Amino acid sequence: MPSPISLQNATDDLTTLLQRYAVRGPRYTSYPTALNFSDSFSEADYQRQLLDARASTSPLSLYVHIPFCRSLCYYCACNKVITKNRGAARRYLDHLHIEIELLAKAIGRCRKVTQLHLGGGTPNFLDDAEMTELIHMLASHFTFDDSKRREYSIEIDPRTVTPESLALLRGLGFNRLSFGIQDTDPKVQQAINRLQPFDDVSALVETARVYRFRSVSTDLIYGLPHQSPTSFEHTLNATIALAPDRIALYHYAHLPQQFKWQRALEKHPMPDASEKLAILQLAIDRLTRAGYLHIGMDHFVKPEDELAIYQREGRLQRNFQGYSTCMSPDVLAIGVSAISSLRGSYAQNHKSLDDYYAALAAGRLPIARGVLLSAEDQLRRFIIMQFACNLKLDCKLLQERFHVTFAQKFADLLPALRQLQHDGILDISHEDITVTERGRLFLRNVCMLFDTSLTADQSRYSKVL
Structure with a gap:
């Protein structure tokens, strides 16, 4: 058994590494990332990609973005529209119908939809009749x-959903729910403008189990105002007591130059870098002791969860919704600002409702920008996603797929890789490169080595730790 001194040295060493690697970088839900999309990518480009996708016999994934929220959470960096106007949903559904018809016409009905995800905004901004209409629209x-x-999931705001609505969602075929908790401390909730009694969340999670949803996930955020290791431990304990299947622990991305409403948080005391690292280390220790596996990039899951199983089998994937079993190689995204991912491209819809509505009213798919992937992009995407998802790069598999020898192709990166090995983040052999248990904290740093698309303006990225 290690002595108390050796344990303290290990903790000090990890703290040093956390400080050294606490830079800014992408979350790698895609490669190239959305910051590298170009407005030269046109609707015609997307139509050609859809025609190619039509010929596939593999399953299909759908993502629908519902942008509306009834109130503004000050930490939020999502594309959303704050409104209490119920008529906003009606107009939006009418335009979703047009987009769905255009997409279905382009890609056909041969491919089965094995995955569906509703995100936002607040998807449950839609009332029960509107939600039923949307699902019927898609199924038609x-x-x-x-x-x-099949995996049919939806993001839920616990403040705006009822047990009856959960019953409806189950009846419509949803089998996965994600509840946004963020923090259970009322003082933190007040600062971020998101008051939600934990008892309400707990009751909804219990209701979800009564209705036999296959999986319940929760989202937490560290780095928010008034947070400390002591206060956040209460949040962790309360969340663990719910026994969710998955827990996402995100580092708050403070980017007030991009999201002006985040400035409202600056009038409150914010945890400094050392406090945030202490919260992160506490969370990792507390969650792993509770039996959760840290699969990487902010996510903790139960050992029997499908994400853990897929990672052990080397089949885990990552997309704009986070980690996924990704039974489909293609994701069709529907709604304002939504990003589609096809085999050879990414395509993003207009971010403003006015532009989105105008394109659809003219009978056009509302594509604003995107990117066609070069052979080099696909090579680097493969490497980045292997590290991010499966914690290992098989150099032989890389050579078989892309006809390159890793040591020759990336000779210029070998010193940096050796440094990561020296720091205990990677294990490197002739056959493969493996992320260590410690290295899971630094996945974004590893991925950044292979990213040739990083922008010079690092302030546009969130901190990796």
């Missing part, structure tokens, strides 16, 4: 998979 234009393997 695409072929929904009715097998047990």
